[in-house]
Amino acid sequence: MTTTCPLPPPPSERILLAHGGGGKLTQQLLDRVFGPAFANPLLDERHDGACFTVPAGRLAVTTDSHVVRPLFFPGGNIGSLAVHGTVNDLAMCGARPLYLTCGFILEEGLELAALHRVVAAMRDAARACGVAIITGDTKVVDQGKGDGVFINTTGLGVIEHAQLIGPRRVAPGDAILLSGDVGRHGMAIMAEREGLQFESAIESDCAPVHEPVLALFAAGVTVHCLRDLTRGGLAAAANEIAAVAGLKMALDQNAIPVREDVHAACETLGLNPLQVANEGRFVAFVPAAEADRALAVLRNFPVSAEATRIGTVTERAAPLVTLRTTLGVNRILDVPSGEQLPRIC
Amino acid sequence: MTTTCPLPPPPSERILLAHGGGGKLTQQLLDRVFGPAFANPLLDERHDGACFTVPAGRLAVTTDSHVVRPLFFPGGNIGSLAVHGTVNDLAMCGARPLYLTCGFILEEGLELAALHRVVAAMRDAARACGVAIITGDTKVVDQGKGDGVFINTTGLGVIEHAQLIGPRRVAPGDAILLSGDVGRHGMAIMAEREGLQFESAIESDCAPVHEPVLALFAAGVTVHCLRDLTRGGLAAAANEIAAVAGLKMALDQNAIPVREDVHAACETLGLNPLQVANEGRFVAFVPAAEADRALAVLRNFPVSAEATRIGTVTERAAPLVTLRTTLGVNRILDVPSGEQLPRIC
Numbered sequence: 001m002t003t004t005c006p007l008p009p010p011p012s013e014r015i016l017l018a019h020g021g022g023g024k025l026t027q028q029l030l031d032r033v034f035g036p037a038f039a040n041p042l043l044d045e046r047h048d049g050a051c052f053t054v055p056a057g058r059l060a061v062t063t064d065s066h067v068v069r070p071l072f073f074p075g076g077n078i079g080s081l082a083v084h085g086t087v088n089d090l091a092m093c094g095a096r097p098l099y100l101t102c103g104f105i106l107e108e109g110l111e112l113a114a115l116h117r118v119v120a121a122m123r124d125a126a127r128a129c130g131v132a133i134i135t136g137d138t139k140v141v142d143q144g145k146g147d148g149v150f151i152n153t154t155g156l157g158v159i160e161h162a163q164l165i166g167p168r169r170v171a172p173g174d175a176i177l178l179s180g181d182v183g184r185h186g187m188a189i190m191a192e193r194e195g196l197q198f199e200s201a202i203e204s205d206c207a208p209v210h211e212p213v214l215a216l217f218a219a220g221v222t223v224h225c226l227r228d229l230t231r232g233g234l235a236a237a238a239n240e241i242a243a244v245a246g247l248k249m250a251l252d253q254n255a256i257p258v259r260e261d262v263h264a265a266c267e268t269l270g271l272n273p274l275q276v277a278n279e280g281r282f283v284a285f286v287p288a289a290e291a292d293r294a295l296a297v298l299r300n301f302p303v304s305a306e307a308t309r310i311g312t313v314t315e316r317a318a319p320l321v322t323l324r325t326t327l328g329v330n331r332i333l334d335v336p337s338g339e340q341l342p343r344i345c
Numbered sequence: 346m347t348t349t350c351p352l353p354p355p356p357s358e359r360i361l362l363a364h365g366g367g368g369k370l371t372q373q374l375l376d377r378v379f380g381p382a383f384a385n386p387l388l389d390e391r392h393d394g395a396c397f398t399v400p401a402g403r404l405a406v407t408t409d410s411h412v413v414r415p416l417f418f419p420g421g422n423i424g425s426l427a428v429h430g431t432v433n434d435l436a437m438c439g440a441r442p443l444y445l446t447c448g449f450i451l452e453e454g455l456e457l458a459a460l461h462r463v464v465a466a467m468r469d470a471a472r473a474c475g476v477a478i479i480t481g482d483t484k485v486v487d488q489g490k491g492d493g494v495f496i497n498t499t500g501l502g503v504i505e506h507a508q509l510i511g512p513r514r515v516a517p518g519d520a521i522l523l524s525g526d527v528g529r530h531g532m533a534i535m536a537e538r539e540g541l542q543f544e545s546a547i548e549s550d551c552a553p554v555h556e557p558v559l560a561l562f563a564a565g566v567t568v569h570c571l572r573d574l575t576r577g578g579l580a581a582a583a584n585e586i587a588a589v590a591g592l593k594m595a596l597d598q599n600a601i602p603v604r605e606d607v608h609a610a611c612e613t614l615g616l617n618p619l620q621v622a623n624e625g626r627f628v629a630f631v632p633a634a635e636a637d638r639a640l641a642v643l644r645n646f647p648v649s650a651e652a653t654r655i656g657t658v659t660e661r662a663a664p665l666v667t668l669r670t671t672l673g674v675n676r677i678l679d680v681p682s683g684e685q686l687p688r689i690c
Contacts, residue, residue: 020684045511049406051404052403053402054401058396059396061397063446063481137408139410140687146491154408154446240372335367335368335372338363343486
């Protein structure tokens with residue numbers, strides 16, 4: 001044993017199966033880790049769930065489990081991702097995020113210090129987004145039956161405008177707006193996981209996007225559909241919406257921002273940046289006549305300062321997404337058919 | 346290769362990492378498995394979440410991840426458990442269950458046939474409970490980093506009465522009512538997992554309890570607190586409530602129904618049936634004067650036909666749960682300090 005090979009933390013500082021048993025150690029986790037970090041009046045009731053009052057109107061609910069590997073990556077970690085991911089899904093429903101629930105699946109042997117870091121990141125991200133984590137659950141699985149931490153966050157938000165948004169509202173002629181450059185989250189994870197060295201470190205774009213989205217509604221912009229560009233990236237989002245809506249859309253590769261280092265990393269790995277996951281990017285489908293006004297609103301916020309128009313919905317037809325490439329050729333932009341980047345979120 | 350050693354299903358019939366990649370195989374899962382089973386107008390929107398209208402008033406939200414091993418056990422499986430568990434947590438908030446979200450974490454290599462069985466059980470359980478699964482998420486983790494299927498269900502319910510319930514409302518003098526016999530779920534899992542043979546098969550008590558609970562409110566019974574007896578069983582539930590409320594309670598072992606076979610199985614394994622998990626049992630804290638009326642209501646429902654009074658809240662004091670044993674001796678009923686039955690739910 002030398003100073004370069006410190007003793008591992010004592011067993012009491014690692015997650016044991018009993019932390020999920022509903023007994024004293026479960027209680028300790030609540031008292032020492034989750035309770036202090038997430039404290040709020042609803043959570044502090046220590047009931048089987050959280051009870052609260054809502055005004056009459058529309059709500060949105062969304063759920064995501066997070067299994068990203070590694071747990072910590074440039075620009076974020078599984079905790080901030082779990083908050084931003086669900087906040088963003090609520091925003092994509094046009095809702096103001098209010099509450100999150102949080103379900104942890106911990107692997108026996110996880111260092112408590114790592115859990116503390118993750119929980120602190122969740123606390124900070126939730127505060128920054130103005131959401132409260134109001135109820136939760138912790139399970140522990142045997143070593144080798146999990147992978148450190150999995151986190152489910154389910155979000156509840158309130159819809160404060162009268163617009164109906166969703167894939168089925170997208171119409172021919174709609175402008176397709178993109179909130180910023182694409183491909184960073186996926187490449188940041190990939191670089192970290194595979195130990196790849198690029199000239200500059202690529203940081204995840206992991207960030208909440210509810211503020212620019214809510215500003216669109218506040219400004220009275222007509223919004224037909226919103227979609228964040230997570231798994232499968234821009235390509236999957238565009239194709240899913242085309243499929244549900246039954247229409248064609250044409251994108252212009254020259255208009256889609258991809259950072260030089262992300263482009264180079266994708267080239268090296270044979271990946272298409274339009275198919276790579278993002279965690280702070282979205283597309284908005286708006287009537288063409290409102291596109292400029294929408295872009296002006298989006299550009300007021302750092303997270304969407306580079307918002308730009310990348311394409312147009314062309315016609316009701318068999319679903320198809322085409323891309324006019326940098327060479328001026330039109331080709332089909334398809335969804336990834338296999339798995340290019342597992343466990344990206 | 347003989348007929349007793351059939352070929353494993355082809356790779357296309359097992360879960361691949363790409364089923365979680367957001368591409369074509371993810372879409373296939375939605376189209377062929379989740380979509381048809383859970384079909385309802387909110388889910389069918391295929392949006393990033395579900396949007397719906399609520400009247401002004403109180404809602405309850407609760408979340409649970411389910412990691413039970415084995416996936417299938419006498420009396421239920423992880424799918425029915427995931428629905429009943431969250432429906433029951435909503436009931437414990439005094440809420441009528443309305444909606445569930447569903448987050449799957451699948452292990453690469455899982456047989457699609459097993460997933461189909463789990464999803465069918467969720468569909469059937471949700472229908473029987475009158476709840477809709479309105480949005481979901483699927484992730485896939487590498488083989489050896491999960492354990493078949495983990496399921497998070499988050500529930501949303503509406504509180505249709507004016508009572509405030511929760512541990513802090515429990516008061517000295519309250520009667521403690523138990524909805525039925527205890528210990529069956531834990532022993533059913535244990536027997537299945539360890540291959541134990543008892544004289545008769547012990548079936549889990551896994552069942553929804555929202556109907557008798559809502560009937561209490563409909564009958565105008567004053568309810569101070571409700572708690573289902575999952576991990577840690579009756580002992581953990583009573584101690585948690587005593588701790589949050591800051592009071593003492595006295596239970597009578599003679600009044601607590603434990604089936605003969607469950608009792609024998611617990612004896613064999615050195616377990617205390619009062620510390621064993623249930624999935625269809627709850628305690629209700631009501632003013633003593635209303636205990637008989639509450640029991641009469643509960644006994645109208647098969648799931649709580651054996652409801653009975655098992656004890657009394659005695660005084661505001663340092664939290665303590667005592668048990669008058671069958672031998673007439675008073676002893677402390679503590680929560681399990683270690684892990685007696687990992688991954689029970």
